[in-house]
Amino acid sequence: MERLLVLEDGSVYRGKAFGSDNFRIGELVFNTSMTGYQEILTDNSYYGQIVMMTYPLIGNYGINRDDYESIDPVVFGFVVKDYCEEPSNWRSQQNLDSFLKAHNIPGIYDVDTRAITLKIREEGTMRATLCNPDADIDKVVETLKNTDYLHDQVSHVSTNKIYPVPNTGKKVVLIDFGAKLNIIRELSKRGCDLIVVPYNTSSETIMSFHPDGVMLSNGPGNPEDLPEVLDTIRELIPQTVVFGICLGHQLISLACGAKTYKLKFGHRGGNHPVINLTNGTIEITSQNHGYAVDIDSLKDTQLEMVYQALNDKSCEGVKHKQYPCFSAQFHPEASAGPQDSRLLFDIFVDMMNEVSENA
Structure with a gap:
């Protein structure tokens, strides 16, 4: 199933869906860690943000019971290049997709995270949202531009x-x-x-x-x-x-x-x-x-x-x-x-x- 990542400057990135379809507007930020996606997803400091991983392969060691940084993840979305559906690790208890669905977090993969990262580095962080391919992009961009950042x-x-x-x-x-x-x-x-x-x-x-x-x-x-x-x-x-x-x-x-x-x-x-x-x-x-x-x-x-x-x-x-x-x-x-x-x-x-x- 296709999914879109839309930025407030009108940029649209087409990828594939995983996780939930609970689309919210958040601040798109990138993280350069090579491991630790479970800790990142459960870090309360990411409240209100859509997190994009610059390291391409995410999900390969699954999700386990020990590496949580909070009980209820608060990220507004997750963006990756390559998503691994079948993790391989002795501690793994579920895959990333089921974890995101369980916590009502939308995700997108198979997008050019390198290009998006370069854009953010050049233009700064910006508001973004995930949406379905049939969404009215003009209305989505207008909403992004008129939405204030969270303050609480x-x-x-x-x-x-x-x-x-x-x-x-x-x-x-x-x-x-x-x-x-x-x-x-x-x-x-x-x-x-x-x-x-x-x-x-x-x-x-x-x-x-x-x-x-x-x-x-x-x-x-x-x-x-x-x-x-x-x-x-x-x-x-x-x-x-x-x-x-x-x-x-x-x-x-x-x-x-x-x-x-x-x-x-x-x-x-x-x-x-x-x-x-x-x-x-x-x-x-x-x-x-x-x-x-x-x-x-x-x-x-x-x-x-x-x-x-x-x-x-x-x-x-x-x-x-x-x-x-x-x-x-x-x-x-x-x-x-x-x-x-x-x-x-x-x-x-x-x-x-x-x-x-x-x-």
Whole structure:
């Protein structure tokens, strides 16, 4: 069965259908990872987006029970070059098509993903939708042009109630902006006694748990859409150890007076080189973000940049000059290449231990 991918500039790409027929308008983005499509599809940071994989062969190792980053996938569509109907892997429990159908996600394959990626790199991300071949393309394009981008993504993916993930180590409150399950796994591996709270939880409620540290998770959308969160972060920074990942990094920066901006086509994939400005080492990181912190805006803040992207020189991490607060734009819990980036969780635990010892 044929299916179309239509972009807001009027471009139409004809391919074949798989997954559901739940067509929605989303922001078309590309991901350069060679593996990890299950983790990508279940990453809450992709809420409202149609994800296109640049690596051609997708679905070849199927879907398994262990590699979820959330229970309910929130991507609006999936675009691939070659789709493998019959996966071959000892962990595989279902193929990609049945997974997409089960979660009501539409897909398209046998399209020129290389050409589409080049278009996005040249013109920037744009709105898109999947549709049937008999759709009125002029009306579809008009609708795409007149549809505004989402502004409330975090409210759709954050937990709506406080819940614990018990352990015996340091007490950590995880503010859930769309947290990947692997963040919880990495903190739990280090013995952290977790309390997960909704994104709009007050600082008073958070501090009532007497945390040794607070973690700000990843999440979707524009960080400037969450002004109510900034006061909470400002109040937390002088009181406890704070660590932010991805959206959490951007929110820490905004709370401390820096600015953010939208990248032309974002960083999405497991092969992004980042330099640690503290020791000069290079790390191959996993990333998924469409916004970045303005480096020049850090000059008038109490923050200093500690990580920088080698491809476009954008800010990849900051630390506070006065308080135990730091962040990373990339995903240390994903560890696409070497295990170096996961050491950030150890640094977080070390900071909490140090603060406790000096209290």
